[in-house]
Amino acid sequence: MRRKKLIRSAVLIIFGIAALIAVYSWTHPERVFKGTTAITFTERGFQEPDMKIIVTNPADVQRILGTIQLAPKSACMCSHIQQATFQKPNEMVEASICGHCFSILGRKKDGWYPNVREYWMPAGFYAEFRRLALSRTNEHWHVGE
Numbered sequence: 001m002r003r004k005k006l007i008r009s010a011v012l013i014i015f016g017i018a019a020l021i022a023v024y025s026w027t028h029p030e031r032v033f034k035g036t037t038a039i040t041f042t043e044r045g046f047q048e049p050d051m052k053i054i055v056t057n058p059a060d061v062q063r064i065l066g067t068i069q070l071a072p073k074s075a076c077m078c079s080h081i082q083q084a085t086f087q088k089p090n091e092m093v094e095a096s097i098c099g100h101c102f103s104i105l106g107r108k109k110d111g112w113y114p115n116v117r118e119y120w121m122p123a124g125f126y127a128e129f130r131r132l133a134l135s136r137t138n139e140h141w142h143v144g145e
């Protein structure tokens with residue numbers, strides 16, 4: 001009897017911890033970028049090939065990650081041509097971006113992303129991206145005026 005009670009409380013504690021972790025990662029989505037070693041910005045080309053900016057300098061990567069403060073929003077109908085890819089030692093996190101959306105794509109399944117999470121584009125993150133894009137004077141990135 002005592003043993004059963006113990007097992008029951010252990011199970012409750014484990015569920016409690018799992019629930020806390022779930023709530024924490026839901027309310028702190030920035031955590032998913034922890035451990036990023038490289039950030040790649042991509043713009044899909046139509047006539048011309050895709051453009052890429054790859055950031056690997058650790059100080060730059062940390063500074064850019066520090067600008068990511070995510071607030072949830074609902075999906076909008078705009079179509080994105082830009083993407084930010086966060087390379088971590090064992091996985092890659094992809095975000096589809098525009099001037100006002102930051103959509104974390106989640107895992108690809110059967111050729112699409114069933115678990116996209118929508119957030120507002122953090123102003124600081126877009127400013128970093130825009131600065132990098134505009135520094136490519138021989139490329140034409142679509143990052144506003």
Ligand SMILES: [Zn+2]
Pocket residue numbers: 076078079080097098099100101
């Ligand atoms: Zn958008």
